[in-house]
Amino acid sequence: MVGTVTDGRFTDRLDWNGSKKTLDLQDGSIFITNVTFNDTGTYRCYFDRTLTYDYYEFRTNTTKYISMNVVAK
Numbered sequence: 001m002v003g004t005v006t007d008g009r010f011t012d013r014l015d016w017n018g019s020k021k022t023l024d025l026q027d028g029s030i031f032i033t034n035v036t037f038n039d040t041g042t043y044r045c046y047f048d049r050t051l052t053y054d055y056y057e058f059r060t061n062t063t064k065y066i067s068m069n070v071v072a073k
Helices: none
Strands: 014-016 030-032 041-052 057-068
Antiparallel strands (some): 014 030
């Protein structure tokens, strides 16, 4: 499994917190590290996967939008 970060502002700032030690990806959670006020905004997360069964494959994808408002501690 490979993820792609398409916005350079997040290079080395995203940590995978989703499904681990399995090929059956069920949880696609991430953490954004070193958050600043500039990170406030709307984010798009796109998942595209192929489910493989004994006699066929099923491709599925979804897009989710997440709004984040960064506030002071």
